[in-house]
Amino acid sequence: MSKAVRIVLNVVAVMALFSVSAFAAENGGETYKWAHYIAAGFGMGIAAFGTGMGQGKAISSAVEGISRNPSASGKISTTMIIGLALIESLAIYALVVALILLFVV
Template sequence: MKKFSLTAALTGLFVLGLSAVAMAADPGAMTEAAKLFAATVTAAGFGLGIAASFTGIAQGIAVKGAVEGTARNPEASGKITVTMLIGLAMIESLCIYSLVVSLILLYAYPMAEPVAKFLGM
């Protein structure tokens, strides 16, 4: 486990170090609409990443509870399974809502120029 975390940390540092080279450009060359689009992409990425992370945690807790309930009362496994699947669908819908909002933000880019002018950018 220690070796894995060290490898993951070094890989992360390597990727972050190379991102500056990969994205190197003249900062004055970006238009205001491009800056707005970059901010939108960043916000959509963070929003979806956070939503997916917490969705995964919540689903793991739900499955853990269902397995524990089935272990305590095996006769009720059918009802527990149905209830768990309905709960998982509700939890997953929150992540799907986040995906929809992120896609709306990303595909609203043709309006970026008027929005940038409206915001005074």
């Protein structure tokens, strides 16, 4: 079993444990309001880690491509910037979900 699969299974197990205690709480789970803050923090942390790794890989590949073929630097840079914008949008979506968890739920 790969490391990524083990991490995902551990996260699912922790989420399952929190959901059981939240559903068993009285008053609609008011005593577990802190779980929203933890979920928002973990969500943003995972999103920031993932987008950081993706952006690092994209920039690394672009620099390697430019060093191999300097005449194609314009096309590579343009494609890289568009890709970085799309990667960064994933972090913004995670921020929106985290803010919804904090202020709406």
